[in-house]
Amino acid sequence: MITEEAILGVLRKVNDPELHRDLVSLGMVKEIKVEGGSVAVTVELTTPACPLREQIESETKAAIKTLPGVGEVTVNLTASVRKPPAGREPIPGVKHILAVGSGKGGVGKSTVTVNLAVALAEAGASVGLLDSDIYGPSIPIMMGVHRQPEMVGKRMIPPVSHGVKLMSLGFLLPDDTSPVVWRGPMVGKAVSQMLMEVDWGELDYILADLPPGTGDASLTLAQAIPLSGAVIVMTPQEVAVQIATKTLNMFRTLKVPILGIIENMSYLLCPHCEQSVELFGHGGGRKASQRLEVPFLGEIPLDPELRRGGDVGRPILIEKPDSPVAAIFRQVAGNLAGRVSVEALIG
Numbered sequence: 001m002i003t004e005e006a007i008l009g010v011l012r013k014v015n016d017p018e019l020h021r022d023l024v025s026l027g028m029v030k031e032i033k034v035e036g037g038s039v040a041v042t043v044e045l046t047t048p049a050c051p052l053r054e055q056i057e058s059e060t061k062a063a064i065k066t067l068p069g070v071g072e073v074t075v076n077l078t079a080s081v082r083k084p085p086a087g088r089e090p091i092p093g094v095k096h097i098l099a100v101g102s103g104k105g106g107v108g109k110s111t112v113t114v115n116l117a118v119a120l121a122e123a124g125a126s127v128g129l130l131d132s133d134i135y136g137p138s139i140p141i142m143m144g145v146h147r148q149p150e151m152v153g154k155r156m157i158p159p160v161s162h163g164v165k166l167m168s169l170g171f172l173l174p175d176d177t178s179p180v181v182w183r184g185p186m187v188g189k190a191v192s193q194m195l196m197e198v199d200w201g202e203l204d205y206i207l208a209d210l211p212p213g214t215g216d217a218s219l220t221l222a223q224a225i226p227l228s229g230a231v232i233v234m235t236p237q238e239v240a241v242q243i244a245t246k247t248l249n250m251f252r253t254l255k256v257p258i259l260g261i262i263e264n265m266s267y268l269l270c271p272h273c274e275q276s277v278e279l280f281g282h283g284g285g286r287k288a289s290q291r292l293e294v295p296f297l298g299e300i301p302l303d304p305e306l307r308r309g310g311d312v313g314r315p316i317l318i319e320k321p322d323s324p325v326a327a328i329f330r331q332v333a334g335n336l337a338g339r340v341s342v343e344a345l346i347g
């Protein structure tokens with residue numbers, strides 16, 4: 001006779017490879033059904049973008065099969081993003097707001113943010129995108145959104161594009177407002193408007209594209225938005241590492257957990273010979289992550305399709321879903337989501 005207790009017993013020895021705790025104590029085992037020698041269990045992952053789902057599935061299966069009398073084992077995987085500890089929900093209904101920052105402008109921060117948001121949504125998470133780059137809100141263009149949000153009563157309804165809800169500082173500004181007038185109070189007001197007066201609904205993640213650097217505007221925003229964590233995007237050059245370090249230190253000072261570093265424009269995959277060409281050097285991001293003791297989330301190659309997709313409002317995950325770059329974004333998004341789960345657990 002196979003009992004539920006016996007199954008829980010063996011699953012107590014299966015660890016979530018990222019959270020380093022067992023599935024039972026993490027509350028991930030949701031249902032156990034035994035019929036004769038057949039066992040079906042439901043395991044709830046902490047994010048639908050979990051990069052380790054196959055590993056968890058196979059280890060769960062193997063563990064249950066060690067029990068005498070067990071024949072067929074079915075593992076159903078579901079997912080639910082964990083809420084931050086009580087009282088730390090950033091805004092009602094939204095589980096995590098993640099900042100994407102960079103040391104300097106032009107490193108591809110907005111491109112990376114957009115594609116990560118689309119990748120997370122594609123994996124089944126509910127996702128928002130907050131464009132708070134005062135120097136040039138570019139996300140609506142990259143997402144192909146050309147309309148203002150609708151108002152229902154006093155609340156703005158974010159337009160949805162490619163499965164992602166979108167808000168931009170650009171929506172709140174008259175067209176001719178120059179960044180010069182974007183000083184502290186105005187930035188603060190606009191951001192709290194985007195957080196409080198926008199009907200985000202229920203979301204697992206909001207990705208916030210911050211202005212580059214550690215200037216006034218970045219600092220105000222990083223303080224004004226209740227963040228679960230921050231990601232730093234950088235290019236591979238040595239000088240980029242130094243600049244990224246400053247941004248990282250800004251988040252550390254604000255006690256925002258660093259989720260990891262992403263290296264963009266890492267290498268060029270030659271379209272003719274498929275060799276990788278390292279235009280700006282390579283590995284700066286990984287080196288920086290080791291030196292600064294923060295996780296490395298992955299490297300995105302230079303790819304003209306990526307720019308083209310941004311220009312026409314169709315991120316590469318939508319335009320070329322089977323391309324190697326799309327696969328890389330899915331992987332990086334999974335790594336990021338995994339890190340959020342870890343922080344939510346230890347936070």
Ligand SMILES: Nc1ncnc2c1ncn2[C@@H]1O[C@H](COP(=O)(O)OP(=O)(O)OP(=O)(O)O)[C@@H](O)[C@H]1O
Nearest residue numbers: 105106107108109110111265301302303306307310
């Ligand atoms: N991996 C890449 N391959 C090819 N082009 C890229 C890549 N990443 C970004 N780009 C292109 O580089 C330009 C700058 O990218 P993006 O606007 O995303 O950078 P940013 O860091 O947000 O810049 P800003 O500081 O102006 O906000 C864009 O034209 C974009 O399409």
Ligand SMILES: [Mg+2]
Nearest residue numbers: 109110133138
């Ligand atoms: Mg940008």
